[in-house]
Amino acid sequence: MDAGSPVKKLPLQARLTLSDPSNRKASNSRKDHQLLFNETKRRRQLPPQELNTILKSILRNEAERTKEPEFAKFVNETTRALDKSLKSGRDTSSVVDSLKAAYIERPQDGLEHQIKYEYFGYLLNRNSSASKQQDQNKLADLRFPVEWYPATRALQRKIHLHVGPTNSGKTYHALKRLEDAESGLYAGPLRLLAHEVYSKLNLQGKRCHLITGDERHLAEGEGVKMTSCTVEMVPTSSKVEVAVIDEIQMIGNQERGWAWTQAVLGLQAKELHLCGEERSVPLIRELSAAMGDELQIHHYQRLNPLKSMANSLGGDLKKLRKGDCVIAFSKMAIHSLKQKIERITKKPVAIVYGSLPPEVRAQQAALFNDPDNDYDILVASDAIGMGLNLSIKRIIFSTTSKFDGAKNHLVPIPQMKQISGRAGRYRTAAETNQKEKVLTGGLKGVQLKEAIPPPTASPPQNVGLVTSLESKDLERVQTAINTDPEPIMTAGLFPPTTVLLQFAAYFPPSTPFSYVLLRLHQVALVHPRFHLCLLKDHLSIADIIEPVRSLTISDRIIFCIAPAAVGSTHMASIIEAYARCVGQNEGGGLLDIAQLNLELLNQETQADSRTYLEQLESLHKALILYLWLSYRFAGVFTSREMAFYVKGIVEGKIHEVLTQASVKRSVKAAELEAQRAMLVYLQSEQQGGSTTNSDQSIFSGDIRDSEALRYNTPVGQNALASKSIPQKVEFKNFRLTRSDSSIIPTLN
Numbered sequence: 001m002d003a004g005s006p007v008k009k010l011p012l013q014a015r016l017t018l019s020d021p022s023n024r025k026a027s028n029s030r031k032d033h034q035l036l037f038n039e040t041k042r043r044r045q046l047p048p049q050e051l052n053t054i055l056k057s058i059l060r061n062e063a064e065r066t067k068e069p070e071f072a073k074f075v076n077e078t079t080r081a082l083d084k085s086l087k088s089g090r091d092t093s094s095v096v097d098s099l100k101a102a103y104i105e106r107p108q109d110g111l112e113h114q115i116k117y118e119y120f121g122y123l124l125n126r127n128s129s130a131s132k133q134q135d136q137n138k139l140a141d142l143r144f145p146v147e148w149y150p151a152t153r154a155l156q157r158k159i160h161l162h163v164g165p166t167n168s169g170k171t172y173h174a175l176k177r178l179e180d181a182e183s184g185l186y187a188g189p190l191r192l193l194a195h196e197v198y199s200k201l202n203l204q205g206k207r208c209h210l211i212t213g214d215e216r217h218l219a220e221g222e223g224v225k226m227t228s229c230t231v232e233m234v235p236t237s238s239k240v241e242v243a244v245i246d247e248i249q250m251i252g253n254q255e256r257g258w259a260w261t262q263a264v265l266g267l268q269a270k271e272l273h274l275c276g277e278e279r280s281v282p283l284i285r286e287l288s289a290a291m292g293d294e295l296q297i298h299h300y301q302r303l304n305p306l307k308s309m310a311n312s313l314g315g316d317l318k319k320l321r322k323g324d325c326v327i328a329f330s331k332m333a334i335h336s337l338k339q340k341i342e343r344i345t346k347k348p349v350a351i352v353y354g355s356l357p358p359e360v361r362a363q364q365a366a367l368f369n370d371p372d373n374d375y376d377i378l379v380a381s382d383a384i385g386m387g388l389n390l391s392i393k394r395i396i397f398s399t400t401s402k403f404d405g406a407k408n409h410l411v412p413i414p415q416m417k418q419i420s421g422r423a424g425r426y427r428t429a430a431e432t433n434q435k436e437k438v439l440t441g442g443l444k445g446v447q448l449k450e451a452i453p454p455p456t457a458s459p460p461q462n463v464g465l466v467t468s469l470e471s472k473d474l475e476r477v478q479t480a481i482n483t484d485p486e487p488i489m490t491a492g493l494f495p496p497t498t499v500l501l502q503f504a505a506y507f508p509p510s511t512p513f514s515y516v517l518l519r520l521h522q523v524a525l526v527h528p529r530f531h532l533c534l535l536k537d538h539l540s541i542a543d544i545i546e547p548v549r550s551l552t553i554s555d556r557i558i559f560c561i562a563p564a565a566v567g568s569t570h571m572a573s574i575i576e577a578y579a580r581c582v583g584q585n586e587g588g589g590l591l592d593i594a595q596l597n598l599e600l601l602n603q604e605t606q607a608d609s610r611t612y613l614e615q616l617e618s619l620h621k622a623l624i625l626y627l628w629l630s631y632r633f634a635g636v637f638t639s640r641e642m643a644f645y646v647k648g649i650v651e652g653k654i655h656e657v658l659t660q661a662s663v664k665r666s667v668k669a670a671e672l673e674a675q676r677a678m679l680v681y682l683q684s685e686q687q688g689g690s691t692t693n694s695d696q697s698i699f700s701g702d703i704r705d706s707e708a709l710r711y712n713t714p715v716g717q718n719a720l721a722s723k724s725i726p727q728k729v730e731f732k733n734f735r736l737t738r739s740d741s742s743i744i745p746t747l748n
Contacts (some may be wrong), residue, residue, distance in 0.1 A: 036107065043104040052086045055099055058111070074122045113539070120515045124507065136506050140520055143527040145493055146290050149236060149266040157293040161248070161284050162275045164300030166421025167464075173298070174244045174273040179204060181242035181271075183225035187234050187263055188246040189256075190387040191215065192358045198228035211235075213563060214627035231259040236266030243269035247386055248276035248284065249414070249488060257492020258533045264491075265291065279414065279487045286529060287491065304424050308481040309467035312474040313396060317344050322376040323393030326469065327419055329381060329402035329411065331355060335610060337379045337398060347374040351658060352388065353381040355565070357620050359651045364658065365390055382411075385418045394465040395423040400476040416480035424464025490531040495520055497557055504553045513556045514542035540566045544575050550583035558632050564625050569618040570595065578629060581636050590639035590646070596622055601649055607660035616654045623647045 046054070056079045063075040081093040095118050102114035125133075146153070160177075162170035175197065178184045186197040191212045198217070201208040207219040208226035211233045218224075227235070231245065245267075251260035264274070264287060272293075274284060281297060288295040313319045317340055320326070326341070328334045331353055338349045350368040352361050361383065367375040369391045384390060400416070401408050466481055468474045495503070504516045517539060521532055538560045545551060545559050559582075564575055577595040581588040590596065597619055606612040623643050630637035637643075 039107045040105060043107060046104075048086055051100065051103075052082050055103060055111075056082055059115070062115070070123065071119060074119050077122075078118070117515055117518050120511070121519065124511070132506060136503065136519075137523055137525075139499060139503050139506075140495075140524040142493055142495060142499075142524050142530075142532075145261065145527075145530065146265055146287075148496065152236065152266050152268050153291065155268060155270070157269060157291075158271050159284070159288050159293050159295045160271065160273045161281065161295060161297045162273060162300065163278045163281060163297065165277070165302045165306075166418060167304065167424070168300035168302050170298070170300045171244075171246060171275045173300075174275050175200075177271070177273060178242050178244050179206070181240075183240045184242040184244070185226070185234070185238070185240050185267070185269070186228045186244045186246070187231045188228075188387075189231060189250055190358065191230055192362060192387045193246060194228045194230050201226050201228065214624050214631075216631065231256075231263055234259070234263040234267060236262065236268065239268045241269070242271045242273065243267045244273045244275065246275050248274040249280045250276075251280065251283065251491045252488035253492060254531070254534050255492075255536055256533070257531070258494035259492075261491040261493060261530070277414070277418075277485070279485050282487045283489065283491060283529070290529075302421075304462045304464060306421060306423060306464040306466065306481065308478040309394075309465055312468045312471045315470050317341055317469075320345065320377055320396075321394075323391060324376075324396055325378040325380055325384065325390070325392045325394070325422070326396045326398055327380060327382070327384075328398045331381075333398065334379050334381060341377055341379065345377065347376055348659070350375045350378045351380065352378065352383055354383040355568075355617050355621075356383075357617075357647075357651045357654060358387075360654050360658070361388060363655050367659075382415060382419055384422055385415065390422055392423050392464075394467065395420050396467055396469055397473055397477050398469045400468070400473045410476070412485075413480045413483055414485040416477070417483075417485060420466040420477075420481055421464070423466055424462055490529060492533045493526060493530045494533050495524065497554075500557055501553055512542065512546050513553070513560070514539045514546070517542060517560070537564060537566045540572075541575060544572050545579040548576065548579045548583045551579060555579075555582055558629075562625060562628055565618075565621045568621050569614060570597065571618065571621065574622045574625070578625065578637075582629075582633050585636060588633070588636035588638060590626065590637075590642050596626075598646065601646070601653070605653055605656050605660060607657055609657070613654065613657050616650055616657065620647065620650045620654065623650065 043051075059075045059078055063072045078095055078099070081096045085093065085096045098114055098118060099111065102110035106113075160174070162174050164170045175186070178186060178197075179201070186194065188194045188197070191214075194212055195210060198208050198210040202219070206226050207221070207224045208228055209219055209224055210217040211227060211229040213230060213232060225240070227238075227240075229235075231250075234245075243263075245260065245263050248260060248264075251257050251264065253260075264272070264284075274280075278299075285295060285297075320341060326337055328337055334351055334353050338351050341349050348367075350364040352364050356364070364378075365388045367373065368378045369389075371391075378384075378390065378392065384392075397416070397419075401410050466477060468477045500516075500520070503520050504511075504513070507516055507519075517535060521535060524532055526532055541560050541562070541564055542556060544566070545556060551559075559575070559579060565571055566575070574593075574595045577593050578588075581593070587593070591598070597615065600615055600619055603612070623646060626637055626643050627640060627647070630640045630643065
């Protein structure tokens with residue numbers, strides 16, 4: 001690591017700057033997935049003797065460079081363990097196993113971090129008594145999370161488990177019970193879903209709060225008994241009559257599963273309705289028995305058929321048709337497909353992927369769902385798996401593998417099955433809007449939506465179809481459609497804040513918090529029914545804010561669980577800047593944080609510029625993090641209203657970039673078609689022939705009028721019509737100018 005690294009230096013200044021050339025090569029290829037994949041593959045194929053030699057060489061070089069006696073002792077013990085492992089043919093030390101795994105599977109910086117953590121462990125274990133280690137192990141006993149919620153265990157709850165495939169009406173029936181309750185709560189995986197339920201309940205005259213990590217709308221007045229929230233925000237201390245937890249299969253997720261576990265174990269609801277996939281039944285049955293709750297299971301069947309096609313598209317994008325959704329698993333692939341399809345079809349294409357703001361995703365979905373425009377095709381990632389109501393007739397997988405940051409792997413069958421289920425949806429957003437007539441009456445003039453009729457079997461012709469773009473992926477797609485996924489075996493856990501605080505107290509104040517997190521995960525005891533969720537970005541965030549020494553352990557815990565996209569452009573510097581604001585308890589005004597690239601909003605919208613789009617997406621993530629922190633450190637981050645305002649501008653610009661790029665390519669396609677038609681016409685004139693009727697229709701205007709020529713074609717007319725589709729946000733009168741250390745909003 002270089003001198004400017006946000007990662008805390010090792011004790012006694014024993015900094016590690018790994019000298020392995022292949023490690024530097026992997027680091028330089030951070031943005032090149034293929035190179036990183038190849039490097040990982042190469043390392044996996046290294047003979048044991050060569051791998052052993054490389055690791056020992058790296059360790060000895062660092063010992064020689066740092067000249068630190070304690071680190072030299074650590075290196076000597078580790079190299080002896082490596083030799084012993086090679087001689088015995090198996091890993092005889094957890095340190096050896098960890099170092100090998102880090103070097104092979106995380107070529108970018110894995111070994112560097114792992115050596116640091118192992119060295120910290122070496123130092124702390126040498127100075128720690130046996131009794132202190134026993135106390136740590138006792139505190140890290142997480143085998144009985146059911147006992148963490150004594151108030152809930154005192155209730156006799158009834159759990160209703162609604163299970164079935166996508167588009168089966170399971171969530172509909174659970175929400176109907178919520179609507180009839182005196183008090184209740186909805187918890188969903190996405191803010192879009194939470195907002196949808198919040199809006200629906202309020203329109204029905206049931207005042208409802210909306211609570212997500214970065215947004216809160218509290219209904220006015222007293223006696224509000226309904227709440228719609230994201231799962232991470234579930235209030236386990238509140239008592240309600242009915243609670244609905246959506247997408248319960250997420251309880252087995254390796255990163256977010258802890259939130260569903262917390263909600264299932266801790267919600268104080270007389271009736272708890274869980275909605276999700278059939279594979280969650282065995283685990284929920286076990287958890288219900290452990291909690292002493294009554295369980296009733298409701299099974300649902302899909303409302304319309306889902307079938308895999310016999311043939312792929314054979315790689316031919318010309319075979320795409322209206323209502324198709326092409327699935328890709330990287331942002332680069334999504335944008336590439338979008339451009340190719342627009343060139344071929346001469347029509348704009350909608351796109352949806354995870355790093356787009358939810359509001360922009362909803363706008364793109366609306367463009368695709370609208371039958372009266374030219375957005376006939378959608379290119380999307382697995383982000384369409386939940387949260388968006390889409391009028392998809394056919395799902396087409398462009399690939400069945402994805403890159404996870406270290407290696408390529410096959411997309412899991414449950415994930416493919418959930419994505420496939422979006423084909424042939426029972427009711428599109430447009431259809432729903434037509435059926436939900438707004439009526440006046442009922443509760444003191446409150447506008448109410450007419451009740452949506454219960455789901456019934458769809459017309460026979462509404463069949464969801466699934467296939468692949470390439471022939472090589474078709475068998476995998478067909479297998480996914482026709483295979484029942486394996487049951488979920490474990491529920492996710494994350495150590496409670498109280499445990500983290502007590503565990504951190506066992507370590508010297510100078511100990512990096514990332515090591516405390518890692519150590520707790522290493523020694524934690526977990527029941528076979530549960531699993532510890534991955535630390536993913538937690539360690540990176542902990543290292544980024546480590547230099548801010550004025551933060552308390554509680555502050556560090558809050559930052560580590562924040563929705564910070566560490567991999568986004570400049571996000572590390574923004575996280576550190578936010579942390580410094582908290583540490584100093586001042587300077588958290590939005591315009592006071594120089595690391596926020598607010599000047600980006602003064603630039604003209606750059607259609608078709610991927611760099612510009614990525615900068616907008618990164619700024620949006622920084623604003624989301626600001627809003628999230630503003631609810632935890634309200635006295636520091638004081639510009640919440642301005643942050644919401646700027647966030648809306650950024651969302652408008654992102655939507656404008658996407659739609660302008662599509663229109664630009666459509667217009668270019670129209671120009672090319674007009675030029676082709678002109679050549680046909682001129683050739684015909686030179687040869688003394690005549691044009692066909694269809695050719696004559698192209699030139700109904702003045703042949704010398706280039707604008708008439710450009711747009712007096714079917715494609716040209718579509719391009720012109722598309723210009724009015726985007727609901728743009730006007731920014732012309734809004735400017736942000738930086739003066740000294742602040743940015744001043746001005747109106748021109």
